[in-house]
Amino acid sequence: MCELSIILPAKNEAEGLAKTLPTLRHAYPDAEIIVVDDGSTDSTAQIARELGAIVLSSPYSMGNGAAIKRGSRAANGALLVFMDADGQHSAEHIGQLLAKLDEGFDMAVGARDGSGQANFHRGLANAFYNRLASHMTGHRIDDLTSGFRAVRADKFREFLHLLPNGFSYPTTSTMAFFRSAYPVAYVPIPVAKRVGNGSHIRPIKDGIRFLLIIFKIATLYSPMKLFAPISGAFFFIGLAYYSYTFITMHRLTNMSTLLFSAAVIVFLIGLISEQVTSLTYRRDS
Known part of the structure; x- marks a missing residue:
């Protein structure tokens, strides 16, 4: 079994992968790198294979959370790192997350600063989620919705049945770890501008979905x-x-x-x- 698996959910991220995968392979030559192609219509799968990644392809889009679950099940590493394929997350920060696991934490999350938020309204929403989740758990939560995180594989797989197929898997997994008394650490990281296509977030539909996160936060931890x-x-x-x-x-x-x-x-x-x-x-x- 390899020690580290890096999982990147990707939907039409050929340009981002062309930038991200070479730096990952250079920084972690022995790591298992898995790209979960979530029904892409561009050359995402081809680029990933050419750059040496293991590719799991879906015939249609199932969602970011579904890609995370598929990648987690296929991964062989004792430690899992999840990161975006659009160039926002850097390989140089993975070491900081893994260092937290070495200190005894079961999950380490890359916490974005204000510049890492997609826009002002998303920043306000995320700040509200962080405050609410901190109140519910009694622990400070710096970034509830960050998708850049490192976890112990055995602990993370305990909660795969709870994870939604959409964009709120970070929220669900974080609250599940706190509820189960698995320690979680936050590491401040900068976030680069995404490469390639615009965000897959749809303001109205996903705005309603993120609103439901508020209720999920409560019901997952302490109804x-x-x-x-x-x-x-x-x-x-x-x-x-x-x-x-x-x-x-x-x-x-x-x-x-x-x-x-x-x-x-x-x-x-x-x-x-x-x-x-x-x-x-x-x-x-």
């Missing part, structure tokens, strides 16, 4: 931290409205009853979600 405040809000709004109607009309209204019922229902859903989450991360020896 009650999401459901309990919502339940409490319904209860106190109902209590305030009941107090108002009792003082002014001396009666309990349907709206107050509905709000109290909603508080109970949301709280019970939170309890059930907490139990489901616990079973999700259960490991039988």
